[in-house]
Amino acid sequence: MPLPLEGIRVADFSWVVAGPYCTMGLALLGAEVIKIESGVHTDLMRRLPPAHKLDPSVDGSGVWHMLNLGKKSVTLDLSQPDAQDLAVEIVRSCDIAIENFAYGVFEHFNLSYERFKEAKPDIIMVRSAGLGRTGPYREFATFGPPLTAYTGLASVTGQDGGAPDRAIAGIWSDHVSGLTSLCGVLLALEHRDRTGEGQVVEYSMAETVAGQIPEAFIEYGCTGVVPGPIGNRDRSLCPHGIYPAAGLDRWIAIVVQSEAEWDALVLLMGSPAQLARPELRQLAARLAAQPEIDAAIAAWTGPQDPFELAARLQAAGISAGNVSNCDELIADPYLHERGFYVQMEHPTVGTMTHAALPWAIEGVTGRNPAHAPLLGEHNWEIFVDWLGMDPERFSELVANGAIR
Amino acid sequence: MSAPARRALDGTRVVEWGSGRALAYAGRQLADHGAGVVLIERDAASRTAPIAPPPGASHDCELEARVRWLHGGKRSATCDPRDPAQREQLLALFGRADVLLLEGNIAELDALGLSPESLSERFPALVVVPITLAGLGSGRSLRSSDLVATAMSGLAFYTGATVPTLEDNPPLRPGGYQAEYTAGLAAATGALVGLQLRRRSGRGSLVDTSLQASLASFMRMTVAYRLYEGADVMGLGIFDRLAPTGKRSTLWGMVPCKDGYxxxxxxxxWQWDGLMDMMGDPEWAKAPEFELPIDRTIRWAEIEPHFVGWCLEHTKKEIFHEAQARHVPVFPCYDVAELIADEQQQARAYFVDLPVDGHLVKVPGAVLHLDKTPWIHDNEPPAPGQHTAEVFAEITEVGHAAPA
Incomplete structure (x- = not known):
């Protein structure tokens, strides 16, 4: 069976997290992704820890590997006109080009959608910036983690009634943006496949994050009250919390979503008089008694194993789960059985495990990808074998630093 | 080539079956880009129960706004699959669709012979996208919720700064319903992946989308830290929630200032140098023990009084603009009202007016800007069952053709 994006070629000028997560998705779905990078000012992720003990170079970082599985790498010094021309030549054979440089950098390299479109009339081009490519802040310096503060998400994240807290787990802004970008690419591909017309896809990282908290804006619009952190509580459900479990820093999440589930929980807890009161079958009464209910549940869960208790609660029809730390996430059976973790055979660090994509699709996901590329690993393949460059010319361009 | 489509998914037929916020958001994504989305509902409660606001004075306003935001532009048909005649109608509808999005009680569907797997087998051209907590494997019947997905994905454990004591500070979910919205975005994207696969293989597919895997895919950096070095090399407090390096005011955290954070x-x-320049090149920063980034992480407790002391005399907007003038990525912690009023968002017209109960509520608008096929959200949701006769009458029409 073919892969979903077999035959699609991508000129990937993106770097750091958001763009590379999108293009890694394209690669794992079957596209041929050519990462066009600088051999001098390398992608930040090549330089960030954790470096593998067998390879501390720009080829050995775990965070580089985790975002660039299945891609090819060519190195161009885009400040040189020869390199700019080569970038256009690569785009001429591609379906998609993607960049997420700071505003103006791409144009500084004499690269643009217009130039790419001239070379490939139906090219799809994805462009993004932290705060968008229009507006007075379009040139502002951005990294995803601090950006989360701006989006409103941090203002509604934090312990109940406390100060705003960081919302950076999962490098949140970057990954939400990367998934949004992937969605935009596929929408543009649908249109191109039907009409033959390419187009530009643009997004702001900040807006992708703010777009996922509509309830906070609606609450403000309907009540005039600015929402703040409410911890793990929910305004509409009770019980709804993370409760202690047996062991150091072990926790269980429990959510009751109906009267029947409340009844089942009370029964499972042994019908304590404190909770078995008839009035607590009503949501409004439970919300009013939330501190008392949470305290009773915490006393009940505290001595219990979170996995065993979650299984008992789920068997009773109640949403519950262990609060997984990193080691438990890596060992999670539900993720393993859907082929979520893949193995990368790398020439310098050997076999390493990496997280893959949100979906399980038979014949598509769960395959072990090609390794994240070494810096410039595919220069010869792309420029000589693919673009047909004369080997002497290739040597000249390496010598003058256009390819490096 | 046919004439250019007005929107990317014009002509695509989507059935949204079941109940849930992730499902509703997936359908909204596809509808806003032109797909014809039919919402199949058992009754009115199946739409409102999973997105209900709290009881109280603002309940009706918030509910209406949520429904308009999530379901505007769709059609609605009511159908109870437990009734054999209605079940046959439903199956006939699936036979004419390109995409089936579904979320709900999988055990009940299994019992009715309507499992996602059986539907995928019965309708070989259909892209079937089930949304569940932990996928269609051994956890297929687990009761889902946003909080539990956040817990099981590892996200809750690593949201928030490190804490002074474990027992009083449980792991934390990010604000809003990030697991459900992320899974909804993943499901919409997965549907587009399925359409691309169908274009190449001539067959539909089963795109198993799990809330847990959608978030776990974002946790790849934490996984890489553990599997490559086993350590929290960035000092973010991600493995040890008591680690002093992960305090609130450190890198990516929330630094207090005159009017907030x-x-x-x-x-x-260069980023640190820019901050110090903003602070007037203070003497304390010249100490050799603060010279390197890793030193500053480890010795943050010594830096904090100086750093925060200066910040408490300046507003978040002053710090934002002064730091950005030096190209340092600094962002104010905005609440939702401040974000709506921010001049960048005003300039980009990101927030749009949603008419609710006689007044206008500002809500997030277009995230993806496709220059040839614009995002358009119809604010008018269907009444439950409003299009039942129309939708099922169409089953008997001849001539449905899948998009080329």
């Missing part, structure tokens, strides 16, 4: 990134030397 801000977040910064200074992992590179």
């Amino acid at each position: 801000f977040a910064f990134q200074a992992s590179e030397q």
